[in-house]
Amino acid sequence: MDVLLSILIDGVIYASWLFIVALGLTLVFGVLRMLNIAHGSLYAIGAYAAASMVALFNGLGLPAPFSLLAMLIAALAVAVALAPLLERGLLRLFYGRDEVLILLVTYAVFLMLEDISKLIWGVNPYFVFEPRQLFGNLEFAGLYYVGYDLLLIVLAVVCGLATWFGLNRTRIGKIVLAVIHNRELSAAMGVNVARVYMLAFFVGVFLAALAGAFTSPLISVQPGISVSVIILSFAVVIIGGLGSIPGAAIGALIVGIARAAAVYQLPEAEIFIIYLVMAVVLIFRPEGLFQRVQARKV
Numbered sequence: 289m290d291v292l293l294s295i296l297i298d299g300v301i302y303a304s305w306l307f308i309v310a311l312g313l314t315l316v317f318g319v320l321r322m323l324n325i326a327h328g329s330l331y332a333i334g335a336y337a338a339a340s341m342v343a344l345f346n347g348l349g350l351p352a353p354f355s356l357l358a359m360l361i362a363a364l365a366v367a368v369a370l371a372p373l374l375e376r377g378l379l380r381l382f383y384g385r386d387e388v389l390i391l392l393v394t395y396a397v398f399l400m401l402e403d404i405s406k407l408i409w410g411v412n413p414y415f416v417f418e419p420r421q422l423f424g425n426l427e428f429a430g431l432y433y434v435g436y437d438l439l440l441i442v443l444a445v446v447c448g449l450a451t452w453f454g455l456n457r458t459r460i461g462k463i464v465l466a467v468i469h470n471r472e473l474s475a476a477m478g479v480n481v482a483r484v485y486m487l488a489f490f491v492g493v494f495l496a497a498l499a500g501a502f503t504s505p506l507i508s509v510q511p512g513i514s515v516s517v518i519i520l521s522f523a524v525v526i527i528g529g530l531g532s533i534p535g536a537a538i539g540a541l542i543v544g545i546a547r548a549a550a551v552y553q554l555p556e557a558e559i560f561i562i563y564l565v566m567a568v569v570l571i572f573r574p575e576g577l578f579q580r581v582q583a584r585k586v
Contacts, residue, residue, distance in 0.1 A: 293429055295548045301437045303544025304444035305503050309517055310524040310536040311447055312495030318468055318531035319488035322379065323387070325394040327496050328518025329401035330370065334497025335504040335513065336405055337362035339414035342504075346418065355419045359501040367494035375489040380482070398514070406511055413510035420505040436505060443502060447495065448537060455533075464488060468531075523562055527569045529576025538577060542569075 313327050341362040342355045374397065382390050423435025455461035466474045467484045475481045499517075507513065524543055528535025543562050550561040557564075569577060 290431065291552055294431060295545065295552050297428070297431070297433065298551070299545030299548035300541065301433075301440055301544070302547055303540040304440040305499050305506075306517075306520055306524055306544060307444045307537055307540035308447050308495055308499035308502075310521045310528075310540055311451060311533065312492035312499070313521050314525055314528075314531060314533055314536045315451065315488055315495070316492035317525070318533075319464060320379075320383065320485055322383075322390055323394065323522075323530075324492070325391065325518060326374070326397040326401060327492070327521065328514035329398045329405070330366065330493050330496040331500040331503075331517050332509075332514035333370070333401060333405055334363050334366050334500030335507070335509045336409045336414065336500075337366050337497065338501035338504045339416045339509050340409070341365075342416050342418055352418055352422055355416075356422070359419065359504070360498075363494060363497035363501040366497035367490055371490040371493040372486065374493075375486055379489070380485065383485070398518075402511070402514060409509075411511055413508035414504070415508055416504045418505075440502060443498075447498070448533070451491075451533060460487070520562065523566050526576060527566050529573075529578040532576065532578035535576055535578030 309327070309331055312330075313324060316322055316324050316327070338359040341358040345354050345358040378397065379393070382393055420434060420436040423439060425432050426435045426438060453461075455465060463474070463479055464484055464487070466477075467479060467481055471481055474484075500513075520543065524539040525536055526539075527542055528537070528539030542565060546561050546565045547558060550557045554561075
């Protein structure tokens with residue numbers, strides 16, 4: 289029973305940070321119809337920026353709880369600095385172009401951001417341990433967990449609900465949904481589609497950087513973390529269905545729990561099990577669990 293409960297809790301914790309990354313990827317694809325491979329680099333830059341910001345706050349002698357604020361500021365700073373630069377400066381030139389071309393462009397951006405990260409932060413790992421010490425250890429059903437790990441679950445729920453509320457219960461969200469359903473008709477009715485694209489890409493970058501910032505206390509921040517997270521994020525959105533937020537949540541839970549089960553029962557298959565699950569889902573639902581078959585526009 290303890291093993292089953294451990295698999296469930298570890299799987300949900302792992303799924304939480306993965307969902308935040310996949311949420312940004314899903315939002316960008318849903319609005320801009322763009323598979324953004326550079327999303328992984330934005331996650332990594334968020335982690336690096338958080339490491340630097342936490343070190344800065346500690347150097348100023350601020351209390352330890354301010355490290356959480358430092359990570360939030362770091363994620364926001366990454367979005368403010370990079371979202372307009374990438375979206376207005378490059379990606380807008382390729383809207384409506386061939387999907388393969390867009391993949392190549394975002395992959396090129398991914399490579400450039402990787403090298404820029406190395407130029408700024410070097411190749412040595414960074415460790416951000418201060419935030420993880422804030423909440424101590426918590427007992428749950430006889431099992432002990434680091435309180436910070438459980439905070440990630442709360443953060444994922446808040447991000448998911450905030451995105452859902454923003455899209456479905458606000459005027460701006462309804463405009464975004466209108467652009468998703470029909471860009472040409474929305475533009476004809478006076479909607480500033482370029483501004484909607486900018487807003488969606490900004491939120492996507494912020495979510496990627498936020499996931500990187502709040503994951504930084506759990507990992508060693510070093511070159512290469514962007515590769516693993518973008519592959520896992522794509523697995524999540526493919527399982528859930530491209531552009532579906534509920535699909536991203538369910539996909540993250542499936543991947544997280546499957547990985548945790550493999551870690552406890554068959555550690556050698558930790559990576560393999562994720563792609564086995566994806567393959568099985570795609571055999572029965574090629575469009576993903578929550579993606580409806582859509583008529584192709586001519």
